[in-house]
Amino acid sequence: MIRTTYHKCLQGRKRAMKMLKNMLQERRAKPSRLQSDFYDYVLEELQKEGTVLTAAIALDLMFVLLFASFETTSLALTAAVKFLSDHPRVLEQLEEEHQTILKQREDPNSGVTWKEYKSMTFTFQFINETVRLANIVPGIFRKALREINFKGYTIPAGWAIMVCPPAVHLNPAKYRDPLAFNPWRWEGMESNGASKHFMAFGGGMRFCVGTEFTKVQMAIFLHCLVTKHRWQVIKGGNIVRTPGLQYPNGFHIQITEKGLQKHEPEQTSM
Ligand code: HEM
Known part of the structure; x- marks a missing residue:
């Protein structure tokens, strides 16, 4: 029997779904009083009277979220660190933006405030450029609800x-120069997440629900990275597309805390 990649994917999905189903059963049998994670919220919703959620939809949702929320941001952050490592001028400007935030901070012990977050202009340009070039989601699917005529072509109703x-x-x-990593190209541009020319997070009715969360997560990660640490690339960082973004040999960096004279560096594989 020939085992195609598609076949292996189906088998993998089956195994993952089985694990999720077991988890659901376990939690149903022993519900915790405190909601500890998203699964508990899904379970609570499932038990509400008149809910539209079924166990099958809930399991599908959990399965999709494994990819949608984890794979995407980790790939984006890896790409971000790679771009910063390859473009010292970009790193310099990013560091400057975040050092200015620290200098102007009234309470040096406070975390990043909403006002500070909203002031991260260059960081948002950097994030936009990262996700534009990273192209983490290589395809978005839609269905033609009616016949569409486009530039002399006809897409029949019902086609994918x-x-x-x-x-x-x-x-x-x-x-x-589309292949160049250039965060400055976003200068002065309103980035509302989606347009005909920018769809890293999709668009329309199925626009990514995690977009703003991703931006917060990336901005806070970058803030901590450039203000508290420096790093050195050890190995890897080659990018292939299959068609999704992948790092076949990982991307290994050595991180040291800024300001520490003697510090045993941590080696991190992203
Ligand atoms: C760099 C990070 C991310 C990228 C590039 C990304 C990209 C996308 C894209 C392209 C879509 C398809 C939209 C469409 O069909 O038009 C999507 C949908 C979705 N994303 Fe994200 N995403 C990211 C992070 C996240 C995170 C962190 C979460 C959850 C916490 C999330 C949850 C979802 C969900 C639930 C959908 C389906 C929305 C729907 O079908 O209505 N995503 N994402």
Whole structure:
């Protein structure tokens, strides 16, 4: 029997679904009084009277979220550190933005405030450029609800459409020198998350629900990284697309705390 990649994916999905189903059963049998994670919230919703959620939908949701929330942000952050390592001028400006925030902070012991977060102009340019070039989601699917005529082509009603964000993000008519990593290209541009020329987080009715969360997570990570640490690339960092973004040999960096004279560096594989 030939085991295709697709077949292996189906088997993997089956195994993952079985694990999630067991977890659901365990938690139903022994419900915790405190909601400790998202699964507990799903369970609570499932038990509400008149809910539209079924166990099958809940399990599907949990399965999708494993990819949607974990794989995406970790890939984006890895790409971000790689871009920073390859572009010292970008790192310099990012550091400057975050050092200014620290200098102006009234209470040196406070965490990042909402006002500080909203002031991270260059950080948002950097995040936009990272997700534009990273093209973490290589395809978005839609269904033609009615016949569509587009540039002389007809898409019959009911057909599946695959939108390809990389084709949009690397379009030289919209992005000058599209393969260059250039956060400054976003200067003065309103970034509301989605447009015809920027769809790293999708668009329309199925626009990524995690977009703002991702931006907060990335901005806070970058804030801590550039204000408290320095790092050195050890190995890896090669990028392949299969078609998703992958680092076949990982991306290994050595992180040291800023300001510490003698410190045993941690080696981190991203
Ligand atoms: C760099 C990080 C991320 C990227 C690049 C990304 C990208 C996307 C894209 C392209 C879509 C498809 C939208 C469409 O079909 O138009 C999507 C959907 C979705 N994303 Fe994200 N995402 C990220 C992070 C997250 C996070 C952190 C979460 C959850 C905490 C999340 C949850 C979802 C969900 C639930 C959907 C489905 C929305 C729906 O179908 O209505 N994503 N994401």
